[in-house]
Amino acid sequence: MKTFGYAAAALAMSLAAAPAFAQDGAQLFNMQCKMCHGPASTVMAPALAGVAGAKIAARQDFAYSPALKAKDGAWTDANLDAFLKAPMAFAPGTRMPVSVPDDANRAAIVAYLHTLK
Ligand code: HEC
Known part of the structure; x- marks a missing residue:
């Protein structure tokens, strides 16, 4: 774990524009999201590379x-925040089952999503 922490810190520092809490976001993502959202889309979930700012539900491979x-618009930070807070309220009938009730954790995860390219 210690080694991972240093690696993540080094990564966070190398991304000049990344907010400081992107490191925690990575850990939260690994624990709560990665089991479904991998580097490539699967039947479980779409890949999330480039999702921040992208059109909602825009990938061709999922x-x-x-x-x-049916949702219009793009994954702005506000939309990502609303979706992660309450997926079923944001898009009733969505197959995304996970919500992140804690405001700070959600902000950290959204910041981390910006680093997925
Ligand atoms: C149990 C599997 C699962 C987990 C865990 C999960 N997701 Fe999802 N996620 C999905 C599925 C399935 C969809 C597609 C939903 C749909 O089509 O309604 C999705 C969609 C998304 C989208 C929209 C993608 C797009 O291309 O428009 C985002 C953003 C997202 N998830 C973020 C997260 C984050 C952040 C976490 C962790 C807090 C997470 N997901 C955890 C299954 C999961």
């Missing part, structure tokens, strides 16, 4: 729910 496809 079969989104009609609920998420």
Whole structure:
């Protein structure tokens, strides 16, 4: 764990624009999201590389729910925050089952999503 922490810190520092809490976001993501969201889309979940700022439900390699496809707009920080706070409120019928109730944890995860390219 210690080694991982240093590596993540080095990574966070090398990303000039990344907020300081992107490191915690990485740990939260690894614990709560990574089991479904890997580097490539699977039947479980779409890949999240480049998702920050992208159109909602825009990947060609994942079969989104009609609920998420029906959403207009892009994954702004506000939309990511609302979705992660309460997926079923943001897009009733979405197949994303996980919510992040804690405001600070959500902010850290959203910051981390910006680093996924
Ligand atoms: C149990 C599997 C699972 C877990 C765990 C999970 N997700 Fe998802 N996620 C999905 C699925 C399935 C979708 C597609 C939902 C749909 O089509 O309605 C999705 C969609 C998304 C999208 C929208 C992607 C796009 O291309 O528009 C984002 C952003 C997202 N998840 C973030 C997260 C984050 C952050 C976490 C961790 C806090 C997380 N997910 C945890 C299954 C999961």
